[in-house]
Amino acid sequence: MTSHPMTLAQLRAFQAAARCGSFTAAAAELQLTQASVSELVRRLEEEYGLVLFSRGSRRLSLTSAGELLKPIAEGAIAAFDHADQALRAFGGLTGGVATFGVMRNAEYYLLSDLAQTFHARFPEVQIRLIGQNSVDVAAAVASGELEAGIVVLPVGVTGLDVRPLLRDEVVMVTREPERWGSAVRGEDLATAPLILYDAHYGWDEPTRRQVMQRAQSAGVTLKPIIETEHVSSALRLVERGMGDTFVSRAVTKGPDFPAGLHLIPFEEPVFDTIASITRDAGILSPASRQLLQLAEEMLLAGSS
Numbered sequence: 001m002t003s004h005p006m007t008l009a010q011l012r013a014f015q016a017a018a019r020c021g022s023f024t025a026a027a028a029e030l031q032l033t034q035a036s037v038s039e040l041v042r043r044l045e046e047e048y049g050l051v052l053f054s055r056g057s058r059r060l061s062l063t064s065a066g067e068l069l070k071p072i073a074e075g076a077i078a079a080f081d082h083a084d085q086a087l088r089a090f091g092g093l094t095g096g097v098a099t100f101g102v103m104r105n106a107e108y109y110l111l112s113d114l115a116q117t118f119h120a121r122f123p124e125v126q127i128r129l130i131g132q133n134s135v136d137v138a139a140a141v142a143s144g145e146l147e148a149g150i151v152v153l154p155v156g157v158t159g160l161d162v163r164p165l166l167r168d169e170v171v172m173v174t175r176e177p178e179r180w181g182s183a184v185r186g187e188d189l190a191t192a193p194l195i196l197y198d199a200h201y202g203w204d205e206p207t208r209r210q211v212m213q214r215a216q217s218a219g220v221t222l223k224p225i226i227e228t229e230h231v232s233s234a235l236r237l238v239e240r241g242m243g244d245t246f247v248s249r250a251v252t253k254g255p256d257f258p259a260g261l262h263l264i265p266f267e268e269p270v271f272d273t274i275a276s277i278t279r280d281a282g283i284l285s286p287a288s289r290q291l292l293q294l295a296e297e298m299l300l301a302g303s304s
Helices: 007-022 023-030 032-046 064-092 110-120 135-141 186-189 205-215 231-239 286-301
Strands: 097-103 126-132 148-153 158-176 245-246 262-279
Touching: 007 023, 007 032, 007 064, 007 126, 023 097, 023 110, 032 097, 097 135, 097 286, 110 126, 135 148, 135 262, 148 158, 148 205, 148 231, 148 286, 158 205, 158 231, 158 286, 186 205, 205 245, 205 262, 231 245, 262 286
Parallel strands: 097 126, 097 148
Antiparallel strands: 148 262, 158 245, 158 262
């Protein structure tokens, strides 16, 4: 005999009949004919050779087989409905989660308003923003932990689709401009009292890596006198005359940038390249795709 596995329609008919106590009431609830509901249940019983309802009285009552099926049917129907609602919400941006990575200094590039702006447009979408160093953001996107992100290049991670968006010049920040003259030369970095941030990532940090390469091309080695975790801490130490640091120009335009400090360009300019990243050939969810698009728009608008 050919097997015909139970269908969702049969389970819905069974559930409604068990709840309402009659095929007629179940049919009204499901907006079907009484004959259709009765036939769906009959086929379910026939498939398994079991009787699910006692039909002798005015009200349907469950048999032991029906009692066994009832909670299972309710769970299966609820799971289906939840999956259906989740996927429809996900595709229509009336729900779902947007996962996105931003570099540590994102607020200097007007990305501090990203969550607020996105939430105003799509209030039912949950936002998960991970603010880390670009090194971690790139690794998280490559592994699939995050769907997309904004980073400073280079990140040294393969398997990414990288879209450069803008360049931001890196400058030396000092309280004593006479130490550098009109421009920072590679050989001058050897004896400079450097205060560097992103201590956890060290020379993997993209801006540090670029300046290190500049120093290496001049045949010198960088040896910072102080390392901190946050750029704001480094700038406060520079303000106190402890040494110098280098930052992107976006940081120097921030509201908390200390007054009285001088900006010295590199003799051969150094630039941070800000880029958006996704997994190579990866497919973004609708929510994350919209969040990425908004982030790119805000970055480009802020740089114009």
